Amino acid sequence: MKKAGLAAIIIILLVVAGGWLFMRNMGMGGNVPEQGGMGQGMMGGSNNNVNNDSFSDGEKPLPIPPILEDKNPEPGKAEFSLVAQKGSMEFLKGKETDTFGYNGDYLGPVIRVKKGEEVSIKVKNELGEATTIHWHGLEVDGEQDGGPHTGIQPDTTWNPQFKIEQPAATLWYHPHLLDKTGEHVYKGLAGLFLIDDEVSERLDIPKDYGVNDIPLIVQDKQLDSDGSFDYDLSMHDVMMGLQGDTIMVNGAVNPYVEVPKGKVRFRLLNGSNARIYNFSLSNGQEFYQIGSDGGLLEQPVKMNNLVLSSAERAELIVDFSTFKEGETVELTDQGTSFMKFVVTGEQTGPSEIPAQLADIPDVDPSTATRTREFVMAGMGRNVTINGKQMDMDRVDEELKLHDTEIWEISNESTGMMGGNGGMAHPFHAHGTQFLILDRDGNPPPANETGWKDTILVYPGEKVRAIATFDHKGIFMYHCHILEHEDAGMMGQFDVQ
Ligand code: C2O
């Protein structure tokens, strides 16, 4: 008995120590970016393993995804067509790689709709393998949501129809096939889904698409020396989610974009599989965040760095009015620059940022019918929510239509041997938008006081968020590190 006990203890110690050494060797210090923007306060001087500076490929203009044509001339109605297809891209000069895209080689066009519109989208699958398409952040019924139950078989077309019932926002769309989301998104299947409403149209904010209202889809890829990338998961990728060494914006490495003097709006999407960024401008300049995942904030929030985890969005306004013609400034992640703004002569757009943006209802936690707990835990392929892994045949949570609930989302990860270096997990739920009540009991930072559908939960942290569930059907909640989602860090809720 005693000997067996001692042996067990020794084995446990060996396993724990081995795991710790393994983590050290793999360079797994956790996935939380350094704080403080500007690259100060960093241990190594630049962020872990991004090496955009090694590409001097000449200057590439930032590709601006086109706005998809609405084929329905009737007011109040919109009809779109998407084709998921195979493609090929030259990310580095003279080097081709196989990709996926919607209506093109890589990424997809912008679907742009108005609140109140009846929308019909035909999605044809020409990938030669099954896929799905999910409208991330959109409040529609489970049948239109495009989750893993709504597979689109090769050479078939799916035609969801829904009404837009939520405020102006920067949402996005991407595939959601069980176990395949990471690969499909990585190969290029993603696009923006913008909603306009009377508030976004009335406000004097930059709105000239592609000129002073510029989408930035930020993604990292692991480029091979021949400029190609494959979806090949290393042990490190299984643990941390796939983190590439090259940051791209709208599918371009180190692009530049010309911006007018004056105020410019950027719609940022972290479309990466796993990487969490901490964005700042290379000159340390402040900017204003005016929107979060699900819409405009109540007031602009002044900041000089912005943490964005996978799937989160932020609308920012940067003021370039003090720049001289031709002057440049770079957008950086923890001090590593990955794109450049070139200021041109003409001053356009509004001179002030409106002090008041959208109205966000005051939340009264006492209107919640219940509190539901979600505990994120585990490592590598053993990541779980509430101790379970995704099962298509199991409904994990049952909700009542139109109920308001508090979701208490916690992250048990603390890193090996109780040290730091745990995993932060971006928690996402479909079919609704949340308001964050508190983070570890403290009110959320000002830029998180608006609508959220993806909430980054740091190691050891507990976040409470409130939402009303006005759409029926089966929906997913999951970690939006796509390798965690594909490993099963996902569950289902049924609203009836
Ligand atoms: Cu962005 Cu379940 O998805």
Ligand code: CU
């Ligand atoms: Cu989603």
Ligand code: CU
């Ligand atoms: Cu995760």
